[in-house]
Amino acid sequence: MSGHSNRIEKPGFGLLIDHTKPLSFTFDGKLFNGFNGDTIASALYGSQQVLLSRSFKYHRPRGALTMNGLDANTLVQVADEPNVRADLHPVAAGIAVKSINHLGSLQRDAFSVMDYFSRFLPVGFYYKTFFRPAGIWKYFERPIRIMAGLGTLDPRADHKYYDKAYLFTDVLVVGGGSAGLEAAIAAAETGAETLLIDENSQLGGSLLYGRVSDSREAADTLRTRLVAKARGLEKLTILTSTVVSGLFSDGWAAAIGGNRLYKIRARQTIVAAGSFDQPLVFRNNDRPGILFATAAQRLMRLYGVRPGNRAVIATSNTFGYEAALDLLDAGTEVAAVIDLGTTSGPTVDAVRSRGVRIVTGSTLVDAKGYLRVESVGVAAITGQGKTAAATDWITCDCVLISVGCSPALNLASHAGAKVIFDDAIQMHRAVSPPEGIALAGAAAGVWSPARVAAHAKATGSAAARLAAGEPGSEPPDADDPTAAAITHPYPIFKSGKGKEFIDFDEDLTIKDIINSVKDGYDDIQLVKRYSTAGLGPSQGRHANLNTIRIVGAVTGKPLAAIGTTTFRPPLVPEKFAHMAGRAFEPVRLTSMHHRHQELGAQFMTAGLWLRPAYYGSKDDAARTIDDEVRAVRTAAGLIDVSTLGGLDIRGPDAAAFIDRMYTWAYEKQPVGRARYTLMTDMSGVVIDDGVACRFAPNHYYVTATTSAVDQVYRAMTWSNVQWKMDVDVANVTAAYSAMNLAGPKARAIVQTLTTDIDFSKDAFPYMGVRTGTLAGIPVRVLRVGFVGEAGYEIHCPAGYGEALWDILMTAGKPHGLKPFGVEAQRILRLEKGHIIVGQDTDGLTNPIEAGMDWALAKKKPFYIGKRSIELQAAKGITRKLVGFAVTDSASPVPKDCHLIIRDGEIVGRVTSVVKSATLGKVIGLAYLPPTMTDAGQRFEIRVDGGAMVPAEVVPTPFYDPQNARQDI
């Protein structure tokens, strides 16, 4: 159990926590108490556990900095979730929280010795060493990798449930502070469907914990009024605890809330995301207990946690003084306000009147204490970044920083707004945001409460009008003189020795930035890359501006000329699982899929489809496949070919159209006949093959391969948009089921069924096509022979697929019919010497190389690819696809893509090879140089292990060269 409680038991503090619901959890195994509504960090802070983590490089102790999830100091591990922001993550009873990045305990981190070696680790040190002698890096890399990295992934972690939702709105308002609320209310009141998204559980932004002028009551009253009004508007939808992490083009936004990714389409978007606090850079400015004034206010107002007993405030604006009032109200002693300038006004007077010591024109220059700040050194400022030698030490246990802000321009920048540096306010500003994007509040450079309200209202109603298609008005004036009094121009004070942190995530100090420039990396982009400034989990939110300032000071360039590094999405880190969601992956199943499952099919993927590879156990695959082949060769087999593409081409120009799309000639093709089709692209590369079936003078049914049908369909419609032929092309792939009944018993099987098609040999010859009914089912029957046996490819409306499959299986049973899969079909087609486009051709194969010269119509004036094929024919080919057989039956069986080697050179490649049980030898197809393609020519294939297998060129088909069997 940790130290005593640090809670404030007063009204007006602890807005988010429920004192009646205490809970306990563990941090590094120790039990801690908190309340419902606490974050991990607030509960720990409330129990005096200020130390949260160790830093990335030097392993220095770190505590909360922003209390808003915007720094790496609060990264912890919660169960299997790495890099959890302890200051955002709600605490829950019983959770086990672990600190990260230390060896031994968080209190006594053995790696903290790194802090003393820092002088040996100059900026970019890893570029300067660890590489001599050659090869030494691999011995250094592993320990460096282990030292780097923050959280830990558990490879056994479960995949949790995440999902996605789509939202549509006229106006999206990002940020529910006063500006966002005013803008959203105005937009909704103007009539727009409005969506307001805020990352916190309660609306109000800084009104939840800050002050309006010096009044906490005014902030509370304003918040209550605005929230009540917003909640009462029918057209205003509110999402809290949700963070907009990216804005993309055309009003597309990503937001994350809980385990859900919202994808939002908005006609207009208003970014009212506020600003990011900027640190005061001085020696040991990273000690736990030193935090932004807003972080302290959040601790007090939201969680009822006192940041310390005795505080020092370093500020250059009224916000620091406002925080002093909060501390006093919470019962914390304010030892001093150190004002970098001479801030004046009622808030300053109020602080002074409560007896607080105010030191003007001075800054913090040092901090003592290790695991928590114990005192700070104060010195007078004598020039930009310079201080007097005399240091006044003040004892304290917490330090609040308020020396400036940087508007949250990330989202506007994602969407395409240009970001410039505005000298007048010493802050960046988004200019010329793209259409549909506007900014409000601090993000727009508007700060004073009255101006924020007026500007945001005008922005909200303008967005509503634009969303309704009405002309927008002139953009409201975003010029706010008070903005100039917020951000100190150079809150950077280098000490003689020690570390003054610019980037807390990456452990970068003033010296690192100066030395980057000194090493020649003088462009801000190079500084960032060389030093890694801004590359850590907070992505430069607190480091960019000061890095730019130092580069400006060293190079003498004005800040506006230095530019800034580009903002990249996401605004806040997004879990992989948020992006993945439920990861829907479409799967296409044929009508007979369940029958295949019942038959014990092993499936393979073919594009989105699942197809049976073979029917039987994996352990017995080879024998099963051989049995399926034997059934087709000796009796009959049935294969589901529903995945084949089917295109209906109808119209007076159907034949002429096909003539132009494919390489062969179709105009004279008789009705009732099929003809082989070969398609190339414009450069003559083979992309598809199939058959064209002419069912009527004006109607062709063309098949395409499973994987290419979409591409073929697109090519056809693209062509005909331009050709304007009188033809209609429809992709009917999904509308038809198809199965190929093949084997010597095929005819006998169909003839047992009721049909109006004459299946007799003479009436329905090879390459004939018929329409009719089979067992009452409407069918298109193609007598084609991919597998080299008599057979019928039967296509029917997809809804009948399973019924027809069942009918054929039943009818075939007495004849020895077996279902066969893709594996058997591969063997059968190869025995027949048929190519598979994509396996026996590659991304550059032309029809001549593929041995398909016979399918090129010589007389047609045009077909796609004709000119390119002719050009290549004239040039001469360098390879040709031929059949081969392995000549030594004792040799190992080559595999697809084994190479053909001659005299130590690659001369060819096997594209398909099988051990054919039917033929009793190993056969295949291979590319060979044209000089080696005569039948009987011998060559050698190099197989696994390097053995050379002798083979010879064999004419195809290997099986049934007379093509007698398909004509039975």
Added chain:
Amino acid sequence: MKIVNCPLNGPRNISEFVWGGEVKPMPDPAKATDREWTEYLFLEENLAGDITEWWLHAPTNYWFIARRNTITDQFLETMTYDAFLARQPLASAVIPSGEAEPAAKPVTGGGDTGATSA
């Protein structure tokens, strides 16, 4: 997720569309020199700026023409192919000659421009 205004289907998410590449007139394959033909096949304007190109609405397999700015990632305009043709000084110039009848049918242009602003 960008929105593309399909001339047939109206505004839809760009994930429904397939990029078809720049519109480039095909030289007459029967008359072009080898060089002209290979340049047509392989070389691209690849302009940074306003370009005219093919897009396909995949679910309806509908091809159309878009004018797009390749620097700003904005669709300037989408239109039917006929509307595009109607804007060309010589409408028939984009149709390769030397091809089989009836493909050389005259292109009807003018009346229906079908252009939609993106």
Added chain:
Amino acid sequence: MPFALLKYGLSREHPDDPHFRWKPDLKKTYDVVIIGAGGHGLAAAYHLAKDHGITNIAVLEKGWLAGGNTARNTTIVRANYLTPEGVAFYKESVELFRTLSNELDINVMYSERGHFTLAHTDAAMRTARWRAEVNKHLGVNSEVIDSAEVKRICPTMNVTDEARYPILGALYHPPGAIARHDAVAWGYAKEAMKRGVEVHTQTEVKKILIENGRAIGVETNRGIIHAGKVMQAVAGSSSHVARMAGLKLPIKTIPLQACVSEPVKPILDQIVVSGSLHVYISQSARGEMVMGGATDPYGLYSSRSTLDFKESLMGHMLELFPFMGELRILRQWAGMADMTPDFSPVMGLTPLENYYIDAGWGTWGFKATPVCGKRMAECVATGRQPDLIKPFALSRFSTFDLVGEKGAASVGH
């Protein structure tokens, strides 16, 4: 504590030994002007100076040093290509990378991790074997392994049958490596500048000066420069710059997006690529997962990021590594990929005399940086196309001599 760091630790002041010594002014004439100060242009300058004694060189860069694709790639180096031409070329690149830290006196953190190209289909297994056979023939270490072996080497990967696209096996390439991309370019710049080469950033070429059919110089936003020879190495702007030289290229420029996660302790040693799932991933020395996928679905000259990219990438990433669900994406960005019809680069001579091109680097430019620099330098210095890069000449497109890399490169990492 490595010796090299002592000088920093033991001296009071940071040593005045900058990597880059910038020259403020442009000269009127250089022997060679190289357009583009990315890795390729800088490597070419370095090799011109070191191997060929040509040091009167200006490397002109419209942006900042190595701020284009050199700064945006995902740092994978490998030689397991498909074609003998490609394998021979990248093999030399891998050999140069291995000694690059010493060559350039900067730690480029070249880390051999082993590279998987996963196969989820029979077709992908065939391509894997094709690549392995060609690789082995040319002395490049690649093997086809089955899913059990994948699991043995990379135990955290999900190789179960429950996946939508189960892993059937992989092409495993042990020399596959990652490197610190910036350091490669900085090293070349540093060593080139040390030899007298000038690098001028914020210097944009507006015009290529041509006289009597030969390139004689360039006009920039800072004035006219004459040059004996001009070379362009401007990935992402190749067509634009080539057009100024009167050249039209076989290139479509398409964004390629990438992202990194927050750093975590080491959990993935290898580089894992899946063409079917359109993902690749490796873990950097800093602990970040460096990830990407296929090129964007349409051509564009904008490095804008999209949500769609992350959604599709992560859907598939979690299929391979389900335990990464709670890890967070820290940053996403895009580079410009100059895609060619045959997925191979365009290097060497052009129809314009004294004008040399280095383009068409698609998604595979970083891994070629050393060899490309070396061979382009040879080409520029001698005016002849070196044998190693002959297959990649621009002229191949007019003679139908394309390189057949396309089959292996659906995700080219």
